Amino acid sequence: MSLLEVSGLEAGYETGQILFGIDLAIEEGEAVGLLGRNGAGKTTTMRAIMGADLPRIIDGSIRYRDAELLDRKSYDRADQGISFVPEERQLFPRLTVTENVHIAASAAEDPLPAEEMFDLFPELDEMRDRHAKNMSGGEQQMLAIARALVSNPDLMLLDEPCEGLAPQIVERLEDVVTRINDERGVTVLIVEQNVATAMAVADRHYILDEGRIVEEVTTDRLREDDELRQRHLGV
Ligand SMILES: Nc1ncnc2c1ncn2[C@@H]1O[C@H](COP(=O)(O)OP(=O)(O)O)[C@@H](O)[C@H]1O
Ligand SMILES: [Mg+2]
Structure with a gap:
């Protein structure tokens, strides 16, 4: 039994269908990439799994620990151990680092001690009293990840955590996500x-193109196959 199994997922918005039969499975302990060009449907897939920002589900199933998720509320999915770091981070801008972490911890069923977050992110430890709105993009992203982790998830969904960030910060975030996967x-x-970030973090990848999974590849294959990357990812 896979930890997460998405089968035949068809979903979209009021404006139209975006996903056309997504199948993917993730085993416990894996790190998996979901790749694809802008507009391919990656975020919509994440939202469908988390039950957030409600895409319209047309057909299919999303099973987590062999139970159907689709009829559950987003907070129920969180209680079951799924946590989502959305693209737009959704921090509380006027709250401090500590407050953002504590709010997430207090909303969780079985949170980790906040101090563990500060051990994992010494950068945040040094700015506990800073308001989220006064942090750099990279610092905010670390806080968003810390906030997702403090709820003690079994499955973490990360939507483009490194987008728009400087190379040293990207490297730091890759390291943090790898540690969350390997050590925790x-x-x-x-x-x-x-x-490059997906390859640094994940061992295998699904490639999404126009709402369909068109390839499932290992990191080694993705690295070697220039034509495949060019065809589906344009890089
Ligand atoms: N809230 C929404 N309402 C209507 N259409 C949306 C919404 N969010 C995304 N879309 C559309 O769905 C398609 C897939 O978007 P998305 O899942 O965000 O792609 P990706 O994350 O791969 O860039 C795009 O055409 C986008 O314009
Ligand atoms: Mg997206």
């Missing part, structure tokens, strides 16, 4: 347009 055993599904 959190299963990771990471969406990236930056293929």
Whole structure:
């Protein structure tokens, strides 16, 4: 039994269908990439899994620990151990680092101690009292990841965590996500347009093109196959 199994998922918005039969499975402990060009449907897939920003579900199933998720509320999915770091981060801008972490912890069923977040992110430790709105993009992204992690998830969904960030920060975030997966055993599904980041973090990848999974590849194959990257990712 896979930790997460998406089968035949057809979904979209009021304006039209975006996903046309998505099949993917993630085993416990894996780190998996979900790749594809802008507009391919990556974020819509994440939202369908998390039950957030409600895409319209047309057909299919999303099973987590062998139970159907689609009829559950987003907070129920969070209680079951799924946490989502959305593209737009959705921090509380007027709250401090500590407050953002504590709010997430207090909303969780079985949170980790906040101090563990500050051990994992020494950068945040040094700015506990800073308001989120006064942090750099990279610092905000670390806070968004810390906030998702403090709820003690089994599965973490990350939507383009490195988008628009400087190379040193990207490297730092790759390291953090790898540690969350390797050392803490959190299963990771990471969406990236930056293929190098996806390859640094994940062992295998699904490639999404116009709402369909067109390839499932290992990192080694993705690295070697220039034509494949060019065809589906344009890089
Ligand atoms: N809230 C929404 N309402 C209507 N259409 C949307 C919404 N969000 C995304 N879309 C559309 O769905 C398609 C896929 O978007 P998205 O899943 O965000 O792609 P990706 O994350 O791969 O860039 C795009 O054509 C986008 O314009
Ligand atoms: Mg997106």
